[in-house]
Amino acid sequence: MPEVHLAEFLSLTLVRDGTTPLARQLYEALRELILAGDLAAGAKLPATRTLAGETRLSRNTVLSAYAQLQCEGYVLCTTGSGTFVSDTVPALLEAGAPRADTQGMQGGAGEPTILSARGGDIVGNAQASSQQWGAFVPGVPDVSLFPHAIWARLYRRQWRSPAPELLTYAHGAGHPPLRRVLAHHLRLSRSVRCEPRQVVITGGVHQSISLAAWLLGDSGQAAWVENPSYWGATTMLKACGIRTVPVDVDEQGLAPTPAQMREPPQFIFVSPSHQYPLGTVMSLARRRMLLEYAHQHRIWIIEDDYDSEFRFDGRPVPSLQGLDSHDRVIYLGTFSKTLYPGLRLGYMVLPPQIEAHFANGLSELYREGRLLDQAVLADFLKEGHYATHIRRMRTLYNRRQSLLREVIFGFLGPQWPVSTHEAGLHLVLHLPDGVDDVGIMHAARAGGISVKALSRYYAGGSGKRGLLLGYAGVPEAQIRPGFGMLMRYMEPALSEAGRQHGMRTEMDATSDHGKLAG
Numbered sequence: 001m002p003e004v005h006l007a008e009f010l011s012l013t014l015v016r017d018g019t020t021p022l023a024r025q026l027y028e029a030l031r032e033l034i035l036a037g038d039l040a041a042g043a044k045l046p047a048t049r050t051l052a053g054e055t056r057l058s059r060n061t062v063l064s065a066y067a068q069l070q071c072e073g074y075v076l077c078t079t080g081s082g083t084f085v086s087d088t089v090p091a092l093l094e095a096g097a098p099r100a101d102t103q104g105m106q107g108g109a110g111e112p113t114i115l116s117a118r119g120g121d122i123v124g125n126a127q128a129s130s131q132q133w134g135a136f137v138p139g140v141p142d143v144s145l146f147p148h149a150i151w152a153r154l155y156r157r158q159w160r161s162p163a164p165e166l167l168t169y170a171h172g173a174g175h176p177p178l179r180r181v182l183a184h185h186l187r188l189s190r191s192v193r194c195e196p197r198q199v200v201i202t203g204g205v206h207q208s209i210s211l212a213a214w215l216l217g218d219s220g221q222a223a224w225v226e227n228p229s230y231w232g233a234t235t236m237l238k239a240c241g242i243r244t245v246p247v248d249v250d251e252q253g254l255a256p257t258p259a260q261m262r263e264p265p266q267f268i269f270v271s272p273s274h275q276y277p278l279g280t281v282m283s284l285a286r287r288r289m290l291l292e293y294a295h296q297h298r299i300w301i302i303e304d305d306y307d308s309e310f311r312f313d314g315r316p317v318p319s320l321q322g323l324d325s326h327d328r329v330i331y332l333g334t335f336s337k338t339l340y341p342g343l344r345l346g347y348m349v350l351p352p353q354i355e356a357h358f359a360n361g362l363s364e365l366y367r368e369g370r371l372l373d374q375a376v377l378a379d380f381l382k383e384g385h386y387a388t389h390i391r392r393m394r395t396l397y398n399r400r401q402s403l404l405r406e407v408i409f410g411f412l413g414p415q416w417p418v419s420t421h422e423a424g425l426h427l428v429l430h431l432p433d434g435v436d437d438v439g440i441m442h443a444a445r446a447g448g449i450s451v452k453a454l455s456r457y458y459a460g461g462s463g464k465r466g467l468l469l470g471y472a473g474v475p476e477a478q479i480r481p482g483f484g485m486l487m488r489y490m491e492p493a494l495s496e497a498g499r500q501h502g503m504r505t506e507m508d509a510t511s512d513h514g515k516l517a518g
Contacts, residue, residue, distance in 0.1 A: 006051075010055050030069060044083070047083075048083075135483075136449065138470035143340040146339060186199075186333070186349065190318065191318035192321050198350050199348070200347065203345070205332055210236045212300065213241075221265070222242070223242045223244050224256065225244045229271075230276045230304065249278060252282065254270050266300065269304065270282065277426070279424055287323055290320075291323060294326070294329075295328055298328075310338075310397055310424060313423075331350075333348075344370070393472075403480075404474075407483045427468075427469055430466040431466050438453040439493060440467065449485050452468040453465075453466075453467065
């Protein structure tokens with residue numbers, strides 16, 4: 001832009017209402033001209049005295065704007081020669097270097113995607129639901145019955161005179177009093193073999209899995225995951241560069257084939273005490289086989305013990321970690337199921353040889369905090385409130401599960417296949433082959449009923465059909481009408497599957513007395 005036109009342009013651009021300093025306006029106007037290429041590299045700017053006179057600005061105003069441009073590298077000032085626009089165009093683009101190829105990277109409506117291949121896979125296959133409360137959201141406890149008055153009292157006590165260490169960044173494995181009381185609790189309730197130094201407090205199971213994957217695995221190494229399995233575990237492992245290998249689950253738990261056994265993985269991810277989502281319990285023979293296999297091949301077993309506190313028949317099943325005599329099991333737990341998910345606190349129990357590495361890795365990767373919450377939780381456990389809450393909720397969830405089973409059998413008949421009833425926060429309502437459980441899930445969600453399709457938990461979505469029904473957060477009075485609403489979306493799908501396969505479903509046989517009346 002020739003100098004004569006620059007002065008005219010600036011005279012029209014500057015606003016002299018006192019709102020924005022004129023030096024700032026002049027600096028921004030010149031900067032935009034440089035970035036847009038209207039003032040090319042090497043162009044000489046007018047002398048400060050000249051520009052001040054042509055724009056009716058003070059010379060100090062022009063000097064201030066030029067000084068800021070020089071400070072940020074937009075212009076070069078040479079004594080005796082003047083002020084020149086510097087070369088701000090990246091060398092590669094100036095030389096005509098090829099730009100990134102966006103072919104084959106199209107997003108919706110023909111727009112190029114901004115995600116990496118890994119990011120696209122994670123987002124494109126996301127299973128986290130936007131609905132996290134109501135009938136029949138699986139995996140969520142009844143947060144309305146959390147003893148908030150007790151929790152608030154313990155919080156106020158901590159806040160009266162909080163130690164500075166509780167208000168700054170966390171470093172290491174977590175609040176020591178919480179680790180001590182948690183180790184004691186796990187030894188008694190889950191037969192976990194541990195000392196407080198082996199306990200690491202994390203931000204939940206997802207963070208625990210990612211920490212293990214980052215510190216113990218390299219990109220491209222394999223992890224066996226149950227098929228079907230918890231989608232979050234697969235997502236986190238993949239995000240850390242770990243290749244997941246689906247291994248089918250039978251009535252005894254994880255059942256690797258001989259071919260799979262010949263290729264030992266780096267990790268084995270299992271939920272042996274209450275398999276997610278099917279609910280089966282891994283047999284003792286299968287547990288011992290996995291432990292011996294892991295010992296022989298130096299494999300890390302990641303045990304997800306996500307809801308073991310809620311077992312309704314007999315004593316809780318002991319942990320796999322408690323049987324491990326070779327220190328190959330990493331035990332994961334969470335307070336999301338026992339207290340409330342928004343607390344975002346979980347824990348790991350680590351073999352002694354890696355405990356210090358994980359404490360350092362947690363601080364390095366995640367810059368943890370939440371120490372005040374950890375201190376309150378330590379008091380909550382130590383004073384017996386946690387055990388009291390668990391006993392109360394175990395009785396409540398058992399009653400709600402029994403009621404949901406009665407309602408299901410009332411609608412569909414007493415022989416309709418439903419998962420075992422020993423434990424947990426959800427049950428699986430199995431459906432005949434060919435039924436579109438994903439379609440039922442979407443239709444029900446649009447109607448305000450939240451369920452999960454069992455087939456989506458299988459690798460490739462090609463497994464058995466069914467619906468995961470969470471009962472923990474559903475008041476008894478809402479279970480029957482809620483399932484009645486769900487039946488409105490199930491009936492068409494069941495009837496269609498029956499016609500296509502030429503079969504008479506159990507629901508057909510019971511429709512005369514169960515259809516939507518329950």
